[in-house]
Amino acid sequence: MQLSEELKDASVKAREKKLKPADMQGGCFSISSLGGIGGTQFTPIVNAPEVAILGVSKSDMQPVWNGKEFAPRLMLPLSLSYDHRVIDGAEGARFTAYLAKMLGDIRRLLV
DSSP, X not given: OHHHHHHHHHHHHHHTTOOOGGGGOSOSEEEEEOGGGTOOOOOOOOOTTXXXXXXXXXXXXXXXXXXXXXEEEEEOOEXXXXXXXXXXXXXXXXXXXXXXXXHHSTHHHHO
C-alpha cells in the first residue's frame, strides 16, 4: 500500500511537471521504455546505485509457431540489465521468465 501511495504521489508530481531529481532517488530497480518512440530493442544501462533496469520496447504482432501452425501473437521485447556483483545471472534469467509468464496471461496478476 505504501508503494502504491508513493507511486501515486510521484505520478501527480510528474504530470504537473513538479517532479525533482531528489524525488527519483533511492531506488534499486528502474524501468525504461523506448516503445513510445518506436524503439524495437535496446540494452538499458544500470544507473548506480541501482542494481537492475528493465528495458521495455515497442510491442508488435508477430507470427509464432504453436506446434501446428504459425499464429499471430503480440510480442513485447524486454531487456534486463543488472549488476552481476549483486544479482546472479541465473536469478536474472528466472526473473525475466517469470515476468514474461505473468505478462503473457494477465489473469495471473489478478490472483
